[in-house]
Amino acid sequence: MQPAVQFYKKPLPSGLTIFNCNLERRTTPAASILTLLNVLYPNGSSNASGSFVDIGSGQGIPCLAAALSGRFSIAKGIECQPKWYESAVLLKEVYDENQDAKDACTLEFHCDDATKPAGHLEGSSCVFLNSVTFDAKFCQQLGHRIESDLAREKTAGDDIFVVSLSRRLPLPSFDLVDILRLNANGEGMYTFYVNRKANTQSTFYAITDSEIMRALRDNDLVGSLVAIARGHADERLGLSLLAALAGSEPVVRQYMCCPVLLERLETSIDSKLATLTQKALGSMVLRAMSDHPVGRSAIAKSDSLLDELLAGISTDEEHPALRANFLDIFSQLLYDSPLDRISVELNETTERLQEDNAALVSDNLREALAETIAMRRWWDGHKLEISNSR
Amino acid sequence: MVPMSRTNVVVNLAKKVLCSAGTADAVQAPLFQELISAIASSNPTPAVPRVPPSIHDDPRYPVQDQKFHNILAKSEKQYDILAQSREEYLTESNATYGYVVSLLVTIHATCSAVL
Numbered sequence: 001m002q003p004a005v006q007f008y009k010k011p012l013p014s015g016l017t018i019f020n021c022n023l024e025r026r027t028t029p030a031a032s033i034l035t036l037l038n039v040l041y042p043n044g045s046s047n048a049s050g051s052f053v054d055i056g057s058g059q060g061i062p063c064l065a066a067a068l069s070g071r072f073s074i075a076k077g078i079e080c081q082p083k084w085y086e087s088a089v090l091l092k093e094v095y096d097e098n099q100d101a102k103d104a105c106t107l108e109f110h111c112d113d114a115t116k117p118a119g120h121l122e123g124s125s126c127v128f129l130n131s132v133t134f135d136a137k138f139c140q141q142l143g144h145r146i147e148s149d150l151a152r153e154k155t156a157g158d159d160i161f162v163v164s165l166s167r168r169l170p171l172p173s174f175d176l177v178d179i180l181r182l183n184a185n186g187e188g189m190y191t192f193y194v195n196r197k198a199n200t201q202s203t204f205y206a207i208t209d210s211e212i213m214r215a216l217r218d219n220d221l222v223g224s225l226v227a228i229a230r231g232h233a234d235e236r237l238g239l240s241l242l243a244a245l246a247g248s249e250p251v252v253r254q255y256m257c258c259p260v261l262l263e264r265l266e267t268s269i270d271s272k273l274a275t276l277t278q279k280a281l282g283s284m285v286l287r288a289m290s291d292h293p294v295g296r297s298a299i300a301k302s303d304s305l306l307d308e309l310l311a312g313i314s315t316d317e318e319h320p321a322l323r324a325n326f327l328d329i330f331s332q333l334l335y336d337s338p339l340d341r342i343s344v345e346l347n348e349t350t351e352r353l354q355e356d357n358a359a360l361v362s363d364n365l366r367e368a369l370a371e372t373i374a375m376r377r378w379w380d381g382h383k384l385e386i387s388n389s390r
Numbered sequence: 391m392v393p394m395s396r397t398n399v400v401v402n403l404a405k406k407v408l409c410s411a412g413t414a415d416a417v418q419a420p421l422f423q424e425l426i427s428a429i430a431s432s433n434p435t436p437a438v439p440r441v442p443p444s445i446h447d448d449p450r451y452p453v454q455d456q457k458f459h460n461i462l463a464k465s466e467k468q469y470d471i472l473a474q475s476r477e478e479y480l481t482e483s484n485a486t487y488g489y490v491v492s493l494l495v496t497i498h499a500t501c502s503a504v505l
Contacts, residue, residue: 030454030455030458031445031451031455034445034448034451034454035442035443035444035445036442038442038443038445038448039442061462064458064461064462065454065458068454068457068458068461069454070450070454090465091461091462091465094461094464094465095461097464098457098460098461176437178440179437179438179439179440180439180440180441180442181439181440181441182441182442189441191439207434207437208433208434209434210432210433210434211397211432212396212397212400212401212428212429212432213429213432213433215397215398215400215401216400216401216404216429219401219404219405221401221404221405221408224408225404225407225408225425228407228408228411232418232422234419234422237418237419237422237423237426240426241422241425241426241429243430244426244429244430244433245429247429247430247433248433
């Protein structure tokens with residue numbers, strides 16, 4: 001053991017309360033991390049060449065548990081708060097004295113901002129975030145950082161997992177493969193969202209993926225079906241098939257390989273040219289796509305598609321059910337993206353519509369309006385209050 | 391004869407739709423509608439979070455847990471030492487501060503007496 005004087009030379013943590021609290025109480029307990037890893041790597045399979053990264057690692061408990069699991073060559077914690085980082089370093093120093101554990105996995109901690117491009121995530125096979133206290137903007141920044149850093153790892157032979165608590169991060173190239181309930185933060189059960197980037201065939205499938213959908217993909221039929229649906233003479237059938245297929249997250253990712261598809265959907269909801277049926281079906285496809293981060297990302301990046309959606313919301317001549325559908329799509333987009341360009345315009349439109357009670361002929365529209373405004377305010381930093389009263 | 395699974399039926403249906411792609415739409419429509427219905431009804435309902443099997447059933451867990459708590463216990467001792475050192479530092483600082491103040495008072499008193 002290193003002499004205690006080594007610690008005295010370091011800057012003292014600013015808060016003394018840390019010394020009185022149980023280390024495990026306000027973090028993810030080791031048992032939850034080990035349970036999670038058992039789910040991610042079933043049947044004792046391991047990924048000893050990969051690394052476990054904890055973003056917002058706090059006092060380092062999850063990293064220590066991952067290091068002791070024997071599944072990783074590196075367990076790395078990134079923490080921006082110096083006082084927590086200092087605590088984690090103490091844990092690492094004790095861990096390093098245990099030669100058995102040290103041989104199995106390297107434990108390291110960095111006092112850094114995880115949203116900055118520092119290369120901490122490169123080579124990761126499992127990224128963990130106790131994101132309970134992360135706000136929407138920070139989640140979006142982290143999502144972009146993870147997407148960017150792990151894009152280079154696409155050729156690696158193993159799956160990459162990203163696990164977040166309480167909310168799913170905007171990760172267009174990842175599938176949601178599991179939702180778990182585990183103890184965390186000393187307050188009971190929390191929801192763990194398990195996202196996976198597929199690099200190999202494995203037993204994990206997107207939870208939105210039915211057996212039939214997987215069979216269609218395994219037989220290379222989805223691409224051909226999309227092509228036929230896109231160009232079918234009977235638009236009702238074509239768009240209906242696209243909406244049915246869009247229930248699956250991996251299929252929506254496959255949609256992105258067909259850039260003309262978005263143009264086709266844009267035409268289908270054209271406020272001037274499309275018929276009511278076309279708009280209804282086109283909005284159903286977009287609504288199904290917006291359930292997934294990959295679909296939300298694609299819609300949010302298309303300025304012309306956003307303009308068409310906004311035009312549909314803004315006009316009083318549009319059918320209320322369609323406007324509700326468009327607003328639902330927008331509320332989904334706001335979950336991941338700030339949409340700065342049109343946020344002010346959308347704000348004015350939704351508030352005007354809500355004030356104009358005569359225009360609210362549909363409960364669905366009223367609900368959609370309320371949800372859109374709530375999501376936008378939440379994005380702006382307001383507390384999101386959930387109430388049964390209307 | 392082995393009955394075909396529902397999945398195989400839908401895959402065959404999709405293949406039929408693709409094969410008939412060049413034919414009149416009137417022929418395709420019933421197949422299309424059947425395929426749409428089969429795919430839409432196959433989409434899973436929204437997932438409910440599940441509680442995974444207990445870690446306590448894993449034979450590796452007791453060893454991992456023992457190692458974990460050994461390290462944690464040592465680390466907590468380090469925290470205690472650090473906390474104690476801070477308290478001693480503050481106590482020493484207070485003592486030093488008190489000494490300096492008393493010295494100043496003495497000097498002041500001495501100077502006052504001389505003057």
